[in-house]
Amino acid sequence: MNFNLLNSSRPFTQQQRRNFAAESMKFAVKALSSGKARAGVVHLGSCPSPIETPCLLLSTRKGLPIFISPDLLSSLPSPDSHLLQFSPLHFSEGPSPKTISSIGGLHQMVGLHEYGFAAVARDSIQCLPECGSTNKTGASFETPCGRLLIKPVEYMEMITSMKPNLWATLADEVPAWANNKRNKTSVDRTVKWLDECIARSPAGGAVFGSIVGGSNIEERKRCAQEVAVRNVSGYWIGGFGLGESMEERPSLLNVVTDNLPKDWPRMICGLGLPEEVLQGVAAGVDLFDSAYIYHLTIGGFALTFPLDRTEKNDYNYQLSDQGSDWTKINLRATVYRKDATPIVEDCCCYTCQNHTKAYVNHLLNVHEMLAQILLEIHNTHHYLGFFQSIREAIKEGCFEQFQKKFIQSRREHLATDAVSV
DSSP: OOHHHHTOOSOOOHHHHHHHHHHHEEEEEEEEOSSSOEEEEEEETTOSSOEEESEEEEEEETTEESSSOGGGGGGSOTTTTOEEEEOGGGGGGSSOHHHHHHHTSHHHHHTOTTSEEEEOSOOSSSOEEOTTTOBTTBEEEEETTEEEEEOHHHHHHHHHHHOOSEEEOOOOOOOTTOOHHHHHHHHHHHHHHHHHHHHTOOTTSEEEEEEOOTTOHHHHHHHHHHHHTSSOSEEEEOSOSSSOOTTTHHHHHHHHHTTSOTTSOEEESSOOSHHHHHHHHHTTOOEEEOHHHHHHHHHTEEEOOOOSTTOOOOOOOOTTSTTOOSSEEETTSGGGTTOOSOSSTTOOSHHHHHOOHHHHHHHHHTTOHHHHHHHHHHHHHHHHHHHHHHHHHHHTTOHHHHHHHHHHHHHHHHHHHHHHO
16 A cells, blocks of 8 residues: 555545555455345455455444453454444544544554454444434434534544544435435435545545435435445445334335445445344345344343254243243343253353353343343354354355245244233
């Protein structure tokens, strides 16, 4: 890399940005299902090994997993766990962009040199879009520091200082109930901010153009077409997980991916449940956020659904456990107080290899933070295994059958639960 260019105050040309982005990220599709689902591989400059897609981006708070300490990250499957997502807005509390830049960026500051970082303004946990306060100058977010209006120039100052491997441009996300006029405005603003972000984009990071449009199919299509002709290295699909139904989501996803180039990666925010992830994969999405794991962990839940596609789920969860179902169990429940078995038999995560349901139940009930640490390790490990099963199904050409079987099993268990109550 030419460091003289990095230190220059002159704006980068489009070709220079393409060259720098190629150094920081490479993506290739390796297998396709009979539909749109695809398995690929992404190479990041900071990661020693390529990461297979579809994959999960681990949620972080200021660049570090919320409960898992850096020394325990190595206990997670590698390299699947080496792609971390963060919101630059987390740093509104400090340190300042200038300080982070002087340290050398986020990799240097948190000491995770062999991990890849993806920067997205929204994180679905603490930094949520607030469309009612967004205006033509910037996007509004609810954050731990209160409601903030972030302008493109401020956002790009954060991105430049943190030096992520890939980052999504600023977007005006709206909920599913927004009217057509508001959907059109969100697209116009997002495309305008995209151009502003690209004009100010630093070297060394792959730009993901943001796509919005709410629940309006025509606006989704227009936004995808506008972003597709821009100089970006991938696409971030926003506005999901904001009130749309499971039934209307596939058409909204498909109209976006149908209008995007096939050779670039697609990232999405807001699809967390296993059924929602399968919808995204079926539409051709490659990268998913993991806010679902955080919410499970905070609630005291552990994932238990089978990962072997030939295995029938006979897990004996208790109907008396509030919130338990076919996919997860509530470890706060009293039925686990004396349960000396691991969360999932044959699970090779640190938690299941070393601890029991009874111990986690005790930690939860005495409010020990170790409970969240052990749960996040297990839930992350389990969900990474779920994504591995998805990739295997795509490679074997049977993803559609895998998705259908998973959804059918889920419905059968929900029906059984309803009859049993």
